[in-house]
Amino acid sequence: MKGGEIMENLKERVTIYEVAKASGVSLATVSRVMNNSGTVSEETKRKVLSIIKKLGYKPSGLAQALATNKTTNIGVIIPSANYVYIANMLNGITEVCKKNGFTVILYTTSHSREDALNCLERVIKSHVDGVIVFDDELDGEDLEVFNSYSVPVIDVNNRIVASKIGCIPFGYEHLMKRIIEENFVKGDKKMTFLHVHNAGRLLSRVENQFIKVHLENDREYNIMNCDDSYQRTYQDFMERFKQKRKEYIIAYRDSIAAAVLNAATDSGLRVPEDIEVLSIIGTKYSSILRPQISNLHINFQEVGKRAMYMLIDLINGTLIEKEYKFESEYIKKDSTFF
Amino acid sequence: MKGGEIMENLKERVTIYEVAKASGVSLATVSRVMNNSGTVSEETKRKVLSIIKKLGYKPSGLAQALATNKTTNIGVIIPSANYVYIANMLNGITEVCKKNGFTVILYTTSHSREDALNCLERVIKSHVDGVIVFDDELDGEDLEVFNSYSVPVIDVNNRIVASKIGCIPFGYEHLMKRIIEENFVKGDKKMTFLHVHNAGRLLSRVENQFIKVHLENDREYNIMNCDDSYQRTYQDFMERFKQKRKEYIIAYRDSIAAAVLNAATDSGLRVPEDIEVLSIIGTKYSSILRPQISNLHINFQEVGKRAMYMLIDLINGTLIEKEYKFESEYIKKDSTFF
DNA sequence: TTGTACGCGTTATCAA
DNA sequence: TTGATAACGCGTACAA
Secondary structure, three states: OOOOOOOOOOOOOOHHHHHHHHHOOOOOEEEEHHHOOOOHHHHHHHHHHHHHHHHHHOOOHHHHHHHHHHHHHHHHHHHOOOHHHHHHHHHHHHHHHHHHOEEEEEHHHHHOOHHHHHHHHHHHHOOOEEEEEOOOOOOOOHHHHHOOOOOOOEEOOOOOEOOOOOOOEEOOOOHHHHHHHHHHHHHHOOOEEEEEEOOOOHHHHHHHHHHHHHHOOOOOOEEEEEEOOOHHHHHHHHHHOOOOOOOOEEEEEEHHHHHHHHHHHHHOOOOHHHHOEEEOOOOOOHOOOOOEEEEEEEEEHHHHHHHHHHHHHHHHHOOOOOOOOOOOOOEOOOOOOO | OOOOOOOOOOOOOOOOOHHHHHHHOOOHHHHHHHHHOOOHHHHHHHHHHHHHHOOOOOOOHHHHHHHOOOOEEEEEEHEEEEEHHHHHHHHHHHHHHOOOOOOEEEEOOOOOOHEEEEEEEHHHOOOOOEEEEEOOOOOHHHHHHHOOOOOEEEEEEEOOOOEEEEEEEEEEEHHHHHHHHHHHHHHHHEEEEEOOOOOHHHHHHEEEEHHHHHHHHOOOOOEEOOOOHHHHHHHHHHHOOOOOOOEEEEEEEHHHHHHHHHHHHOOOOOOOOEEEEEEEEEHHHHHHOOOOOOEEOOOOOHHHHHHHHHHHHHHOOOOOOOOEEEEEEEHHHHHHHO
């Protein structure tokens, strides 16, 4: 053995052929043993199994997928795993995946159209058995593209239905209307909606509803631009709260709501007497933060699980109801009066 | 056309053969066009490209992977995406992946040895080009198994090095010692370490260090069993704080620390005068919660990025330093005195 | 019960 | 500049 020779024990991947040879049978028999298909005599089965174990043979998922046209992989497209509610959904998906023998391939879009189209390409190339989309960069037409490559789709947070598309829309409108009108009747504060640039359809829909309900009731309202960052929002509100106004503020999610609350508290304003805050997307942090934040709750872990269940049915062609709506629930905490 | 016929426009996947036929060239030429390899005349190139576009041809990643022995997929093994710091790491990984043309396959183990071994199997079957492991269920021997199937590994939170294994250990011990001893000198409270059953090596190591430093200094300490859940811990401490004792409590992560803090506040105890709390793993919530939580900070997004950079180098055989340590940093906030 | 041979959709090596 | 053709590792009719 020469000096410079590579000594790594990268034993080459053992294939079905080698198992067959070592067992003295054909590769078809090995395949049968692996998949418990066809009929194999107990004796050869034992022998083959022992060889498989001895050689440490693991079938190549690639070759299997190519031969069977099934990968048992599903794609998940999300903007980022960094938001708690999205991580919760992801967790629900993986849970159901594991129980059903699927594996998750993760695609993130970082809020960019370019990334999104890139994902689309890669998802199609990857031969996933199906895909769950929770991403505003992808619209109905994009989802049709998946379908045209016969990739079943479950679209979360939309209402797009087609032959191989199911959807899980969220119901925030009714509840939003109820809360706003309750504030008109019992409350005394003008409402401010925190508008986040490019934050997606979910927030836009709620914002539109916010405006609509105000117009219907002939009430004044504020829309305020807001960064999707705790620090920046905190600073903005420290500035804003120098004038000790009373306000009812609606924020996208817990961190943003917390920024407002902390700024209020740090400015000597009382919650909820002076400042009321509502978080649209509530997570467990709504209850951990003090004061606890009132929020419109949807269990995103359950959303993820449901999405995956629906996708499995869609893949198997047994999905009856292509739409499953999640209604939000009002969790009244300390940051609001009613 | 009969009535019951299926009308779905699931156009079958178009293959390289069909493109070749439609272009009047051989599949080899199409392959060359796709990969910009070899030499193709401008004219046929144009023709082939137009056909590719027209037919919407996307090469099969499966077949490519089988032929080239490269998937451009990497595996990520984590206990769950539900913890903020893990989600942060995941985010760092995906970011670097995207820039370098890799795709993440996600494997979660749900804190079970069985799941972990299952992951091991699936990772090997899936032909990933490499794997990042941040999971206590998998030990050094398991990682060697990856290696024996020539799957490069980056192991986070451990110090295991081998031919195709790199690692990213965390440095908590020194800082822990410094903080504890500072408390001995300047502080006046007995320290309590929250022991979480089966929470993994990271916490165990810190706990051992906690005990060691106390023994070295001949000081008394408490170890207290604690659930890895906000609610349960909150209740436990509401009970405990009925006796208005003074304590310095060390918790695993923000949520748990918050449970202690909230219980203290709700029991009429002052922070940090009566109760001091330190969170070992700090996230952005350390600064959002009130009082803000002192913590031992490691930027997990950076950990994820670094892990992926190292993995890429390992795959390419260009990784020089197989170990890259992340030292924790003490972020002094309002929940402690020093 | 077992083996042969073909197909899955690519890449890559030769010749032509 | 192109086109056959052999891998890649497996599943699976069909034949034996």
